[in-house]
Amino acid sequence: MASISGLIGTLRLLLQSSFHRTVDRGSKGTEIKQTIKFSLKRMQSADVSGGENRFQVRKLEITDKSKGFIELLQQLSVCDSVSDKQFEERFLELSSYGDDHIVCVIEDDRSGKIIATGSIFIEKKFLRNCGKVGHIEDVVVDASARGMQLGKKIIKFLTDHAHAVGCYKAILDCSLDNKAFYEKCGLKQKGIHMTMYFV
Amino acid sequence: MASISGLIGTLRLLLQSSFHRTVDRGSKGTEIKQTIKFSLKRMQSADVSGGENRFQVRKLEITDKSKGFIELLQQLSVCDSVSDKQFEERFLELSSYGDDHIVCVIEDDRSGKIIATGSIFIEKKFLRNCGKVGHIEDVVVDASARGMQLGKKIIKFLTDHAHAVGCYKAILDCSLDNKAFYEKCGLKQKGIHMTMYFV
Numbered sequence: 001m002a003s004i005s006g007l008i009g010t011l012r013l014l015l016q017s018s019f020h021r022t023v024d025r026g027s028k029g030t031e032i033k034q035t036i037k038f039s040l041k042r043m044q045s046a047d048v049s050g051g052e053n054r055f056q057v058r059k060l061e062i063t064d065k066s067k068g069f070i071e072l073l074q075q076l077s078v079c080d081s082v083s084d085k086q087f088e089e090r091f092l093e094l095s096s097y098g099d100d101h102i103v104c105v106i107e108d109d110r111s112g113k114i115i116a117t118g119s120i121f122i123e124k125k126f127l128r129n130c131g132k133v134g135h136i137e138d139v140v141v142d143a144s145a146r147g148m149q150l151g152k153k154i155i156k157f158l159t160d161h162a163h164a165v166g167c168y169k170a171i172l173d174c175s176l177d178n179k180a181f182y183e184k185c186g187l188k189q190k191g192i193h194m195t196m197y198f199v
Numbered sequence: 200m201a202s203i204s205g206l207i208g209t210l211r212l213l214l215q216s217s218f219h220r221t222v223d224r225g226s227k228g229t230e231i232k233q234t235i236k237f238s239l240k241r242m243q244s245a246d247v248s249g250g251e252n253r254f255q256v257r258k259l260e261i262t263d264k265s266k267g268f269i270e271l272l273q274q275l276s277v278c279d280s281v282s283d284k285q286f287e288e289r290f291l292e293l294s295s296y297g298d299d300h301i302v303c304v305i306e307d308d309r310s311g312k313i314i315a316t317g318s319i320f321i322e323k324k325f326l327r328n329c330g331k332v333g334h335i336e337d338v339v340v341d342a343s344a345r346g347m348q349l350g351k352k353i354i355k356f357l358t359d360h361a362h363a364v365g366c367y368k369a370i371l372d373c374s375l376d377n378k379a380f381y382e383k384c385g386l387k388q389k390g391i392h393m394t395m396y397f398v
Binding site for chain 2: 069070073076077078079080082086087089090093094101103119121123124125126127128129130135137138159162163167168169170171172173174175176179182183185186187188189190191192193194195196197198199
């Protein structure tokens with residue numbers, strides 16, 4: 001389910017690019033036919049692995065700042081430009097928490113850009129037999145990459161992580177507009193979200 | 200503001216208890232008058248310091264398990280009995296986070312019982328110029344101590360902490376039933392709260 005839209009996009013790109021290359025090379029009907037046949041074979045292969053591999057979720061790396069990670073966050077909320085030093089310090093601080101704070105990303109390996117992200121940190125309680133809760137934050141998909149189920153992949157990665165480290169639940173806050181999306185990801189509304197701003 | 204109802208409750212309790220004790224001891228009009236006068240003096244003193252001191256908010260201590268801390272949490276949610284070892288391990292783990300994870304309590308120094316609690320942990324983001332957010336969790340006041348503004352004192356302690364350590368906001372999730380209480384504490388509804396349970 002997660003890759004259907006992505007695969008349609010991949011197929012479209014492959015078809016366009018193969019056809020254009022063939023036309024550039026020559027105008028013989030047989031050559032075009034052969035090239036399209038070859039492209040279809042490649043597309044079938046992309047169905048199985050290429051499309052999936054293109055949008056792998058992985059942990060944030062220190063080099064991701066230069067791949068548009070901060071610009072992506074700016075599509076979500078207030079996010080002034082962050083200096084390399086600030087980024088490095090925060091990255092190392094979060095890394096020191098190990099599995100207790102994960103930022104994940106999807107990099108489009110064609111453009112080299114970070115096109116989706118989300119984070120989770122693990123709260124340790126006394127409740128629920130000294131249980132743990134995963135708090136999901138800062139989920140955003142690049143405007144150009146929406147409709148390809150990347151948000152769903154991010155949420156699955158984060159909830160799988162929460163489950164794997166022994167949380168009894170994962171939670172997040174969102175606007176009413178995003179309720180339907182998170183319901184498709186398997187979450188349910190439990191209550192309301194309250195805030196107090198200091199700035 | 201936080202202590203007005205608490206003080207009214209304290210005054211009422213002092214007046215009732217003094218009056219009953221006087222009636223028990225004797226029926227002379229002068230004696231009752233003198234005792235009430237004495238009680239009023241005590242009440243005025245309680246206004247200034249006694250009432251306030253009785254319900255001080257402080258950080259959780261390792262000895263609070265024996266003062267009913269776990270039983271108090273059981274009034275909030277599922278909280279099986281926790282062994283001393285489990286409690287100690289979790290307490291030390293949370294303590295190691297320093298200001299990044301605080302559990303606060305109110306101990307009634309007359310009964311020696313923990314009658315209110317709440318916690319906050321600090322999330323570190325890339326958003327908002329590598330900003331910080333305080334997440335408030337597990338706020339509960341003992342059923343016998345409600346109506347004395349103890350919940351408000353807990354929230355003030357936790358939001359003050361978030362502000363002091365440089366958070367740009369403090370947030371919490373609650374049921375719609377508790378919205379009015381948190382609004383009185385200065386919070387506003389921002390959105391909805393979603394959950395995924397694993398057990």
